[in-house]
Amino acid sequence: MSIDPKQTYLVGGAVRDELLGIAVQDKDYVVVGSTPEAMMAAGFKPVGKDFPVFLHPNNHDEYALARAERKTARGYKGFIVDAAIDVTLEEDLARRDLTINAIAKNLDGRLIDPYGGLVDIQSKTLRHVSAAFAEDPVRILRTARFAARYADFTVAPETMQLMQKMVQDGEVDALVAERVWQELAKGLMERAPSRMFEVLRACGALQKILPELNKLWGVPQPAQYHPEIDTGVHIMMVIDYAANQQFSLPVRYAALMHDLGKGTTPVEVLPRHIGHEARSVHLLNVINKRLRVPNECKELAVMVAKFHGKLHTVEEMRPSTLLNFLIELDAIRQPERLKDFLKACEADSRGRTGFENRLLPEAEKLMMALEAAMRIDAGKIASGIELPEKIKLAVYEARLMAIKQRLKS
Numbered sequence: 001m002s003i004d005p006k007q008t009y010l011v012g013g014a015v016r017d018e019l020l021g022i023a024v025q026d027k028d029y030v031v032v033g034s035t036p037e038a039m040m041a042a043g044f045k046p047v048g049k050d051f052p053v054f055l056h057p058n059n060h061d062e063y064a065l066a067r068a069e070r071k072t073a074r075g076y077k078g079f080i081v082d083a084a085i086d087v088t089l090e091e092d093l094a095r096r097d098l099t100i101n102a103i104a105k106n107l108d109g110r111l112i113d114p115y116g117g118l119v120d121i122q123s124k125t126l127r128h129v130s131a132a133f134a135e136d137p138v139r140i141l142r143t144a145r146f147a148a149r150y151a152d153f154t155v156a157p158e159t160m161q162l163m164q165k166m167v168q169d170g171e172v173d174a175l176v177a178e179r180v181w182q183e184l185a186k187g188l189m190e191r192a193p194s195r196m197f198e199v200l201r202a203c204g205a206l207q208k209i210l211p212e213l214n215k216l217w218g219v220p221q222p223a224q225y226h227p228e229i230d231t232g233v234h235i236m237m238v239i240d241y242a243a244n245q246q247f248s249l250p251v252r253y254a255a256l257m258h259d260l261g262k263g264t265t266p267v268e269v270l271p272r273h274i275g276h277e278a279r280s281v282h283l284l285n286v287i288n289k290r291l292r293v294p295n296e297c298k299e300l301a302v303m304v305a306k307f308h309g310k311l312h313t314v315e316e317m318r319p320s321t322l323l324n325f326l327i328e329l330d331a332i333r334q335p336e337r338l339k340d341f342l343k344a345c346e347a348d349s350r351g352r353t354g355f356e357n358r359l360l361p362e363a364e365k366l367m368m369a370l371e372a373a374m375r376i377d378a379g380k381i382a383s384g385i386e387l388p389e390k391i392k393l394a395v396y397e398a399r400l401m402a403i404k405q406r407l408k409s
Contacts, residue, residue: 003042007032008063009089009104009112016100019121020150029063030104032089039063066092090114097139098146099127120156127156134162137171141183144199148190155199163203172208180209181291188252193243194236212283213256215263220271227353229271231262238351247343253297254304254344255351257284261305280305300337303329304344311345314362319403322369323396331370332399338370365407372406373399 014027031039036052044054044063052065066087089104089112096102099117106112115129126143133139140163147153155163166172187196197213200206206214217232228234235256242255261279265272284305288298307329317325331338342363350356376398382391 003031003034003038003044003063005107007034009106011093011104012096012101015103015105015111016117016121019103019118027061029061030066030089030092031063032066032087032092033085034065035085036065039065068092068095094130095132096129097133097136097142099125099129100146102129124150124153125156126150126153126159128159128162131162133159134166134169134171137166137175138179138183140166140172140200140203140205141175141180141187144196144205145183145187145190147199148187148193148196151192151195155202160199160203163205167204167208172205175209177290177292181293184291185249185253185297188239188243188256189249191243193239193252193256197236210287212260212263212287216259219262219265221262221273222271225352227355231259234351235259237353238347241351241356242344242347245343245347247347248340250297250300251340251343251347253293254301254340255347257287257301258304258308258344258348260284260287277306277309300340300344303337303341304348307341308345308348311342311362311366314365317365319369319400319407322366323373323400323403326366326370326373331366332373335370335374338366342366368406369403372402376402 009030009032010027011030012028014024017024036046036054039052039054040046043057045057046052046054047062048054048064051067054063055061056063066089068087068091093102093104093112093114099115099120101117102113102115103117104112111118116127120127126146128139128143143155143159143163147155184196187193190196197206200209201214201217213235216235217230219231220229221231221234223229226234228237238255238258239252242252247255257280259276259280260283261276261281262273264279264283265276281302284301287293288301293301307325310325314322314325326332326338329338329341342360346360346363349358349360352358376395378395381394381398385391385394
């Protein structure tokens with residue numbers, strides 16, 4: 001037994017990216033007029049928990065039965081899914097978020113575009129398919145993420161108005177931490193992550209999900225160090241630099257969160273931000289807990305928030321201060337994390353107007369000191385000493401001497 005190829009359609013991102021001339025990574029299909037029993041009889045493996053989705057027995061592409069959705073409660077889980085045999089392709093496409101994601105293609109290559117997705121691709125517009133968009137607050141995050149992926153697309157005015165109303169109606173308040181983090185993480189890994197935050201700010205959602213970050217816009221910084229002045233603008237330049245350099249998610253997240261404390265600087269001391277690092281760490285710990293941020297991202301972000309300012313003083317550090325700084329950074333035990341720390345600091349240093357090509361001698365000096373310290377064989381030193389406290393001191397002194405010699409050469 002097999003499914004009817006005439007009732008099988010390629011849908012969603014695969015069609016969209018093909019039309020945009022982008023390499024298609026994954027293919028998703030919708031099957032109209034079938035049942036779970038017929039799919040399994042044809043050899044498809046069921047994988048969907050909340051609605052009928054199956055994997056093709058040979059190529060493992062996803063095939064889902066055409067389905068409609070009915071809103072029953074607030075939030076993205078408040079739906080009843082209807083995957084009855086009489087659900088049409090148009091009804092399935094209608095439940096999708098944006099018109100550019102609501103185009104289907106049959107196996108003969110004919111496009112089915114009931115909601116104007118082709119026109120919106122041509123005009124580079126992110127537009128909601130129907131009023132049902134308002135029933136799922138995750139769609140706000142997804143729209144913002146698509147703005148980061150397709151940086152030359154703009155959100156349709158009516159879609160922005162709808163998202164603003166969703167925020168005002170409290171729909172965003174129903175978002176759970178896992179989905180917020182999932183979408184933020186994906187958006188940070190897009191080509192122009194600043195666009196995601198631009199859209200979230202414009203509709204008011206950023207104030208709801210990351211009020212600590214939202215506060216940074218309009219906060220001034222000293223012009224001699226930050227010609228762009230506005231802290232929020234600086235952060236956006238920093239994350240776009242990190243994206244341009246194809247840095248990892250932990251580095252991009254650290255770059256995003258490194259200056260949170262500047263949003264709590266007393267007005268009377270602006271544009272200076274004395275002690276903002278400690279305030280940043282406090283706010284970041286709150287966010288990490290609220291969003292359940294993975295350890296790798298969380299730990300690097302805290303390190304960058306706490307020490308990015310201190311890095312700028314490395315050029316003036318004596319060898320002993322350098323070694324103590326490496327110990328603070330746990331760099332000898334985790335050298336790869338130090339490299340990520342320096343990447344985030346590089347993004348911070350160059351994510352400023354006119355500083356895009358700034359040299360980073362402090363990073364070079366710190367890495368030079370680390371390489372010297374790591375040449376010391378701590379085990380060999382320990383083998384000739386009995387008291388643990390003397391071992392620690394001897395290793396420290398050996399590493400310090402190595403750093404001194406390296407800096408002289």
